Amino acid sequence: MVSVRRSTALSAALLCMFVFTLGWLGTREFLSKQLTDDAVNATRTELDRMVAAYRVGSLGDGRAALAAAIQSGDAMFEVVADSGEAVVRSEKLRRLDPAWRPLPPAPAGAPADWTTTTTATLRPGDHPHWREYRTYTVLGRVVDDVPADLVEPTGREGSTLDAELAGADPAKRQRLTLYLFVLPWNALGTLRNFDDTLAVFVPLAVLLTALAAWFAAGRALRPVEAIRRELAEVSESRYDRRVPVPRSRDEVAQLARTTNATLDRLQRAHDQQERFVADASHELRSPLANLRAGLEVALAHPDRADWPDIAHRSLLDVQRLQRITGDLLQLAVGPDGQPEPSAVVDLADVVTEQVAERAFDPGGPAVSSIVEGPAPVVGEPVQLERLLRNLLDNAVRHASSVVTVRVGRQADDVVLEVLDDGPGIPVEDRERVFDRFARLDDARTRDAGGSGLGLTLARDIATRHGGTLRVENGEAGARLVARLPSAMRAELEPLA
Template sequence: MRIRVTLAAVLVVGLALLAGAFVLVTLLGSVLTAQVCTAVRERAAELSGSAVRASSTSTELVQVIDRSGVVVGGRDIGRLASPGPACVKVEPSGYPEDFVFAASSLESGGEVIVGRPLVDVLDSTRFVSRVLVVGVPVMMLVVGGVTWAVTGRMLAPVSAIRREVDEITAGELHRRVPAVRRDEIGLLARTMNRMLDRLQSSHESRQRFVSDASHELRSPIAAIRQHAEVAQAHPERTTVDELAAIVLDEDLRLQQLVDDLLLLARSDEDHTEPRLTPVDLDDLLFAEAEWLRRATSLTIDTSAVSAGQVLGDEGALARMIHNLADNAACYARSRISFALTESAGTVVLIVSDDGPGIPPEDRFRVFDRFVRLTSARSRETGGTGLGLAIVAEVIRRHRGTIRITAASTFEVRLPRGDRAVAQSR
């Protein structure tokens, strides 16, 4: 880039200087020739009153022509053609340079012709041309040197950024590039640092995810191994039915955990839009409420559920509603309430319970992965800490939002069906 910028600057300046030099020399010759023409015309007018006494000098040619066209005075260089009222440039016989001639009429009917050489004009233009022949390359060299130095100084931070980024590895994501300037390069450095912040955050999140997932997977595996070893060493202490029941429970926990992990992993890797099909959230809510009535002794209130349709993945939305309902069932004392309304192009889903609720300082943290706020939500009760993380991910992929508006109330907002189509376009 440094070489290209320098060559471009030298080329542009060189072309501009060459064009300017050509124009300067041309204008200089034209102006000086015009001055000689003016002087010659004035001299011819001056001599027209005393043409008979007019004579040529070393710097001036004069011819006097009578009415019949015969040369009657001045330098004998042959008959000069009359230039008329305008100046003409002619190289007379016996002279190595051009002259400018002008004529003036005599009262007797003839005319006087005066000519002066253009040697001074040619000398001046030659001198300026020589100066430009030397000056233009020197100026191009100066421009090239200055451009090379300035671009090198400007691109030095870019080289420093490149070297720093080249040395950053997955184990050194805490390093940052220098961002001390306040120009576009400084803006680039700050943008790269923000990118490194995101990469570091994502890397640390993945590390925590792998660590937490490994820890969660070890628990059911260790439980199955423990009971199997006890049954093998002391078969009289257990029965096949008891061992099968324990292994089945732990296997179900393990399967649920693996399914949740796979769902989140696919969500992290898949950046495509979910399948857009019309989904009636009220039908999903009624189905979930019916399941809760059969599986629990809680009072399920669906009186505030009205029609609400969105565009999205029905399976993912059903999973989101199930996880919210399961979370409410784990904390509720006696009652869970569902509500569904449409407001200003948005479908609003509310799930609340009469449990102890979530403290305000934890209402953002509960949507992180493997987060358990109390001992009530422990491994023994079947929780993995992934349910609300899956809820947040499903809602994000459907261009919605979720927040905890009260201690035990979750509010989900999703674009209505027709609005979701407009946003996807």
């Protein structure tokens, strides 16, 4: 497995190698062009000097001008007559190319300022690998009206234009074509030094870049490794571990903060699950213990047992177990397991039916309703009935004498309120009452008939219908308010 650190260093090295190589080739091409242009310009200047020497020679002391025309002993030149015969050439041409043939003269009728740029290849037969075995750029110009004493005899070789002149009759005039080779040695030497320098510099730069990327990646990944080590220590019984947050404000710090937030949620969920399991086991243990104790005592003394009373008390315990189990199963079903609310339910009708049922309970507080007109919502009728039933059960258990249910519309919401005249709920406990098996007084026993899950289940139903359930301020006692989107709003905004 390739580590991130190694792959980062390798990628940086390859990128550096690509960039530097590209820069090397681009710079070399630019430098080569510049050096070649400089060599061509210098050769053109030398060629102009040769032309000027022949023109000066036609007016006076020609041999001195020809002798001074070529200042470099390495120059390769050739002067050709109109007949195609070489007048004088550099002795290096014959030495470097024994089979050398003269370059062609300027075309007939060429103007006095005629110039040309051509190429010529030297082929030393005995030494095909010499550096001179190459194609040269050759510049040519024409010069007219040259006296014969600067031309004859033809076929001469030397390092200057006046080599082996015999002094012919100057009255005779000829037209000559002058050629001068562009020598690339300075350009080639400079490019060679450039290549030798970069051949050392580029690998060194690639190595330094790879090392820098290696250490930079290691430094950047050090917090990630610390996060990994801490996460490795997180286990089923150690949700209190938190990863270190680096001081930097980069993505690693954001990852650490997100990881700690996730661990916080996991710890809260774990703690809640443990409390839920403990409370559920306690709630189920009490009615089971009562049921078993009653049956064991009755069976131990069957002749003295009041079997109808035992059956009645056992039935109450079984009903309580049934309510707790049903509520637990209801809360355990996730949103995906619930049917999608689709029917339009008038919550005013639900309130009227539920309050009417409570009216036949002579031993409980008086239950009344205030219906402010139709209150249509989109939902499941059974679930909405259960929401209201749980709120009423809670209010009836804590009310002194009166329970009031009010339903109406506010803007785009349907508001359901259940009020009682009991002791009320302290402000600091208004969220805790919706926790599973929550007790406002942990020392007191469970209210008779309650499973401790009614309000939890009621809020869960409200949330699944896109609404809310909260404890709000009231004139006396407790005031629980459920807000659900009306049927019109629910059609425009899908339920969460």
